[in-house]
Amino acid sequence: MPVVSTKPVYSGKAKDLFETDDPSVMRAYFRDSATAFNAQKKGEIHDKGKVNATISAYLFELCEKSGIKTHFIKQISENELLIKKVKIIPLEVIVRNITAGSLCKRLGIKEGKILKNPIVEFSYKDDALGDPLLTRAYIKDALEVADDKILDEITSLALKANEIFKEFFIGVGIKVVDFKLEFGTDKNGELLLADELSPDNFRFWDAKTNEKLDKDRFRQDLGNVEGAYQEMLKRVKEGSKSLIASPSVRNNKSTKYSVKVQVLPKKDILDPQGQAVEKALSSLGYKDISELRIGKEVVFKIDADSPAEVKKIVNEMCERLLANPVIEDFSIEIK
Ligand SMILES: Nc1ncnc2c1ncn2[C@@H]1O[C@H](COP(=O)(O)OP(=O)(O)O)[C@@H](O)[C@H]1O
Numbered sequence: 001m002p003v004v005s006t007k008p009v010y011s012g013k014a015k016d017l018f019e020t021d022d023p024s025v026m027r028a029y030f031r032d033s034a035t036a037f038n039a040q041k042k043g044e045i046h047d048k049g050k051v052n053a054t055i056s057a058y059l060f061e062l063c064e065k066s067g068i069k070t071h072f073i074k075q076i077s078e079n080e081l082l083i084k085k086v087k088i089i090p091l092e093v094i095v096r097n098i099t100a101g102s103l104c105k106r107l108g109i110k111e112g113k114i115l116k117n118p119i120v121e122f123s124y125k126d127d128a129l130g131d132p133l134l135t136r137a138y139i140k141d142a143l144e145v146a147d148d149k150i151l152d153e154i155t156s157l158a159l160k161a162n163e164i165f166k167e168f169f170i171g172v173g174i175k176v177v178d179f180k181l182e183f184g185t186d187k188n189g190e191l192l193l194a195d196e197l198s199p200d201n202f203r204f205w206d207a208k209t210n211e212k213l214d215k216d217r218f219r220q221d222l223g224n225v226e227g228a229y230q231e232m233l234k235r236v237k238e239g240s241k242s243l244i245a246s247p248s249v250r251n252n253k254s255t256k257y258s259v260k261v262q263v264l265p266k267k268d269i270l271d272p273q274g275q276a277v278e279k280a281l282s283s284l285g286y287k288d289i290s291e292l293r294i295g296k297e298v299v300f301k302i303d304a305d306s307p308a309e310v311k312k313i314v315n316e317m318c319e320r321l322l323a324n325p326v327i328e329d330f331s332i333e334i335k
């Protein structure tokens, strides 16, 4: 466990950043403090720090599993994440699926219209200026904080993240309306998704009722702000549970198991190959052989948390593909 300093090197609107004994690693402490409208409105949301740290940890892991590199290392307490230190590109990368917030204000469009295509837009991360909307030319030629190559890379990562988030959240009855991402470069110059992934930076609506389950409850004084954050934590945990059970997704803590699956035709099923071999053996003089069946053996290695989990996944694999349960028996050996 890294030794941590007690004085934050940076204290933002929602998080404190601390150095660790590894100069490339930081500790982010998520506070309960909430701000809106560029800090004109201030308050506290009970347990927001814990909820946002935990939701962020789950969603960063989801991104990593889907091939998006992030600054996330691990969650070390309810309120704290260890993260790779990056140089933040001062852009707020906003992805929108449904109209809300500043887009509605800017364009005079009603909230709740499904956009023809997801939109990626950039704002300047500068509270004093009110995070103004930027054009590519402003970014490349006026601010000079990113070039076309980085902007293309960020845009494609943001759209990919959007697809991952939409699929994950619709599974737990949530519409992803829009969200804000921050990117940075690590000591090797690698582009990483950074900051946080939480109801502070996402608009989440219940898919059935359109109830708002994010910071808009605080911004618009809708009440039950804490309940909305807790509800989102519950849904994220629910979604992550079914991900871990899925054979295609692994957990970092997992062990490698060797598996041998034996598939054989059922006893009362006609096995022409088996019958032919039995007959041939008999003609060679092996007359005491009976009930010979020929099957197949499938061997592989699998990452999982426990033998019980291996059993569950491999059973499912057998039923879906490796065996035909109507005419074949299978047995599973785990090492
Ligand atoms: N991996 C990281 N390395 C360095 N800085 C980071 C990293 N992730 C996030 N940050 C920065 O940490 C700061 C603290 O977060 P926050 O309290 O949300 O600040 P802000 O008031 O700027 O939104 C933000 O400015 C954010 O850009």
Ligand SMILES: [Mg+2]
Pocket (backbone or CB within 6 Å): 012, 013, 014
């Ligand atoms: Mg912030």
